[in-house]
Amino acid sequence: MGGTKISGALSDLDGNLIYKHTIPTNVHEGELSILARIIEVIDKVIVGSKIKIDQIMSIGIGSPGTLNVKTGVIIAANNLPFKNFPLIEAIKQRFDLPIFLDNDANVATIGEHILGAGKGTQNMLYITVSTGIGGGAIINGNIFRGNTDNALGIGHTTIDIDGRKCKCGNNGCIEAYSSGTAIAKLANEAINRGENTSLNNYNVVTAKEVVREAENGDGVAKRVLDFSLGHLGIYIANLIKIFDPEMIVVGGGVSMAGEIIFSKINEVIKENCLEEIVSQCKIIPSKLGRDAGIVGAVALAISKSN
């Protein structure tokens, strides 16, 4: 579930998606309408799968925002109108099944751990580099949520104490350097300074265009990307020193650019970290890619039902 669309799927216990359905969220219609649309997706998925409801084991839901995972309440979400909304209770009135809710980063982390790149690991981090930066941690084989279910709120941790102003109000958050939004902003700043770059050929410059023109050899695009990824590399190095994980799975839109992203990140991490530790930690792209959310919700349901 996101600010733009609601996707649902029915899956077997191995994570194979049997039937998938997506509709727009229509945020402006308000929380009760979104609830109705969630129920619509679940209905469509059950009907489309041609499976009887008594064969369904459980429902998993991934949502942005601050949640109470235990009570199934969405406390608040930037891109959704829910405020202290008892989502699980509301859906349960229509589908009397075990229903599990978790935030989107945790759901993607569980997805990569159970059904994706991190299968079989005991200590793994998932980082999503997209509009924002978020993450989740698998510790001793289980998702780590922290005291108030807000662990791994990594987007607004500081990498440069006197650095760029972040929209959160603080200075130097990693999200202000290495998110897709930050890459676009840095590139547009260069364009507005009148720098000579092939990015001038686009009406709108997002992270995608920056990556494309960097791959084409444009100096400004390359410099912006190196700067952003240099920060991301140091940031991942920090996480390696803190968590000493077996694996870091990097997902989200920015990571999908592939080689140009990972070669730079790996170079920076190797320079910054002790060989003994970094040699034991694989840094790899998400296996679930754009399906991380939906497969993650499936994985949440599977992990809770076992």
Added chain:
Amino acid sequence: MGGTKISGALSDLDGNLIYKHTIPTNVHEGELSILARIIEVIDKVIVGSKIKIDQIMSIGIGSPGTLNVKTGVIIAANNLPFKNFPLIEAIKQRFDLPIFLDNDANVATIGEHILGAGKGTQNMLYITVSTGIGGGAIINGNIFRGNTDNALGIGHTTIDIDGRKCKCGNNGCIEAYSSGTAIAKLANEAINRGENTSLNNYNVVTAKEVVREAENGDGVAKRVLDFSLGHLGIYIANLIKIFDPEMIVVGGGVSMAGEIIFSKINEVIKENCLEEIVSQCKIIPSKLGRDAGIVGAVALAISKSN
């Protein structure tokens, strides 16, 4: 066990120290001599406690450096001559008891968790701010070691990507700003610039003198301390966002200065973190203080023997 002294104690299962003995490490005499001195401390403690060896349950040892906790080997340590030294095996030849080894930060973390300020917590961080900066994490009630037993190597994580050169070779590590060594260095830089400060009245200026003169109202000492603690506050805020813990216990020499340290740290953390999360996290001084190492080793033995 440290670069300066070796301390041992016999304790009951509640962590009450029954008899304590300390001797110098004499690092220059080499690893076999240090081994003999460790054994001497254990002997003296047993004799001094007037307890029979068959009443002793186990031995816990805290050591600096990179260790293999599972095999009981000291791989390397900055302040000790050990290189791939099988410490547990060597001590076992003299005392046939269960023997447990862990690094000093983990041992202090376990100490604060089982016998100190963090009793009863499930998710707790311990940070030591001393010559260097280190830490440990209790996650779901247990010490968290990571994949290669090197988790929470926090001293050399980056807080200012283009910042001060650290002795590790990288820039902007938290240890280069907020350790006792860094506070002393920043103060001495101000003195060497000819700044007007009461710190000029000392032959040698360490963190201790900086704290004292800051408390006496000296502007330069106050500025240095505020700068260091400002960085430490942001750094602890980062750790709160990452771990979302119930409690952060701050120990080590610098923390013992008390109020002047904690009031500044708390002010910075409150400014930087979301109220919902920070209001659920207590930041408190170490309860074990100078005994963190020795009580920690006792706690390690107790935690392993249960």
